[in-house]
Amino acid sequence: MNASRGKSACFALLSAFLLSGCNAVKLGVMNHAGPIAASQWRLYSIVAVVLIFVAGPVLLLTPLIAWHYRLSNKHNAFRPNWGFSWTLEGFIWIPPTAIVIGLAFLVWSYTHALDPYRPLVSAQAPLEVQAVGLDWKWLFIEPDQRFAAVNLLVIPVNRPVHISLTSGTVMQSLLIPQLSGQIYAMAGMTTHLNLAASRPGVYRGENTQFNGAGFQNEKFNVVALPPADYDRWVEQARASGHPLDAAAYPALFRQSSPPQPIVFSSIPQDLFQRILVQSTEPRS
Amino acid sequence: MTEGVWPAVLGRFVWHSLPFVRAWENPTASEIIGAGAASIVIFGAVLVVALITRLGKWRSLWSEWLTSLDHKKIGIMYIVLAFVMLTRALIEAVLMRMQQAAAVGSPGFLAPNHFAQLFSTHGSIMIFFMAMPFLVGLINYVMPLQIGSRDVAFPLLNSISLWLTGGAAGLMMVSLVIGEFSTGGWSGYPPYTELAFSPGVGPDYWIWAVTLGSVGSTLTGINFAVTIYKMRCDGMHLMRMPLFVWTALCTSILMIFAMPPLTVATALLALDRYLGFHFFTNDLGGNMMNYANLFWLFGHPEVYILILPAFGVYSEVVATFSSKELYGYTSLVLATAAIALLSFTVWVHHFFTMGQNANINAAFGIATMAIGVPTGVKIYDWIWTMFRGEVRFSVPMLYSLAFMMTFVLGGLTGIILAIPPLDYLVHNTLFLVAHFHNMLIPGLLYAMLAGYHYWFPKAFGFRLDEKWGRISFGCWVAGFYLAFMPLYVLGAAGMARRTQEVFEPAFRPWLYVAGAGALVLFCALAFLFVQLWVSIRDRDANRVFAGDPWDGRGLEWSISAPPPEYNYAALPRVHGRDPFYEAKRKGNPYPPPASYDDIELPKNSKTGPVIGVVGAATAFGLVWHMWWLAVIGVLAIGATVIARSFARDVRRIIPAAEIERTERRWLRAEAEITPIPRAVETTPANRGLAEVSG
Incomplete structure (x- = not known):
């Protein structure tokens, strides 16, 4: 009785363990939520099929041949001085070369199609976002809406988003696995990332480039809202948050990760440009 | 008064620099582990010194090993260094894995800075002070024997390279006891490692350890390349060289061209940190991407520096343990050269995410995939070498088979990473970590262990224990799959590398x-040490003095095990690709020389140890801003080099009579040994003489 209860408890625990393990892949590109990530997943699937033909022969032939030609198997041909065959050379060199040439076309076209700098094709004008990597948080500025938030990026569904990135500190890299790939953010330089969300939801984002003791805390959520909800959210943010004024500004550059996202109801003029210039000035 | 004197003497050293003081003031698990590691280093050093003193071995250690210019002894010392450093870096890896397992939604037991030091030292050590010494040691030991030479071209330079590497490794160990190490990873990317963001001693330890090591490796590359070009015996044409020598040659050329960019990168970073330059700073026109380019201009060829000798080992092992000629020798040579050349054309794939245009990314992505072709060719060449052979599943062969099956998986994920749009997703994640461990553990480490098992009987005269070898092998393979396959999943789910705390319960x-x-994996290493101990204990039962325990094919198996210090009583003359194999089939594998002549060998030299120790001391002075020490160190190195240039009496003669005695003793012993068939080669019946068949 006790033993069987123990066993079923063990089983329950194990299955919970396995289930939570499967949840891990849902956080990645397999569970894509935007056109860029969807294309990346499609490309991955194509490549995965090709790769079966690359690895398959090696994975089959290595154990088969090694076992078949083992010393104790005396029924085999033994040709110790055989070491070359033009036919085999053809089999060894030509198919891999052909596969790489084939993949080269795929790489060329997809690298251009999924260039993070390429604007998404859409009837709507892209939402402009400026992202600043700081120690150990992200500042997201929406200049047209004239507000900003720390560790929170709210975007409307189905509208392209164009993110300009820089860093107010060391190099960082912005990754939102369910929406798109990553791009570096570097002080004094601007990089670009185009993406969109195709369904409402909350998506995990992070910095993947180690930047010090608070690196692991540098995570944020991307919230994709239906357009009407997004507009409402912007109104609310601009009405209820604190302004990013001279008192709040220096705190951004202190090494810290806020436990909760912070929303700023208003921002100074040309905030992004100001940080861009500031980070290349001599440090006193 | 004291304020003026102590900072000048001690530089920036304060009591707080000692991990013991930090642990005393702040007794957290993290600090106590740090103090524990420091005490292990101190305790280990004291133990070694006490043991040597008690055994009265200082004099023989100094005159027979530390000052030796014999390529065989230098090779062995490199490999001992590699094992010591492997032990430390593997323990660090276990600590990091334990931390991440414990830190899902809790801070775990290692503080973020401590964790960052661990991944920085783990990476730096595994690349510069485990992998490099291991392969350099193996080449040092084997290559001159394989080309029928008595030493490398520049024996003193060889000793200096060893000691520079050893001094740098010593600096890594000192950083555990005094101060702290860099938190900037093995690649040390600025601006994080610049003064503005990392003012402590950590990045300086990294800079100087890597600089000493990279200078040592450049010198090694020159030494090996010249040796292979100039010191081959009669008849050893380039296209008759064993494949291991070919890979050694390509690796040496890569070292000559790829190490200097690293030395330049660390030197420029040092100028930034020490003299206020602005090469890679955020401000005043610095640009960190210049560092990234320089670093990977070294870093990508570096991975082929590591993998090519591994391919060489597999080529030797698969042919020997299949009792068969290597399939597609010419293809393998061409593939090796192609890989060496292509390795300089792909460095940008380490930063596809920099924001360059799609043409550049696509071009570098395609170049990267192109390396897959010669690599694939090599794998097939080894498969067809087994074809129509007689395969024996000895430990080195098991490593080779595990390598072929596992390396191909790393190749697949390599192709995924080579495609820029897919790299954007998994760059900087655990997927990348899984990929390069998938290349380096089955690729490099298995090869080094295969080579260690394969050539150990040659170097020490007895075989390694087979049973413990198999157990250890099983652990290296099972441990690898368990430790790294999950990282692919986690990386695909977006888990960043170098993460001290994890917030996703799903992970x-x-x-x-x-x-x-x-x-x-830790058990695998422990079993390797058990194997060594068991093998030394049972050495008399497993001696292979005759020198040919595996029915070998190359020249290195045609002499006694261990070989005499002069290697060959008379320099051999070869007529084909597998000279010793052919000689055995012709019935005259051990021809006594027509006459015995005096042999000239280089005398021992203190120059290597002095330069290594003083180099490390200079680096230590620079790290701690003890300028007096740095100045004295630089002057001392200059003085040593000048003093050495006045030494005239640098050669010693081994008289013909002594050589004759040694050779006759070996040939007499050989005549009494029964040749054995391959089926019993892993039993004590194997005394190092092969029964000739086929």
């Missing part, structure tokens, strides 16, 4: 499996 099961894998 927990995978981190547990990876943690278990790390423990299995």
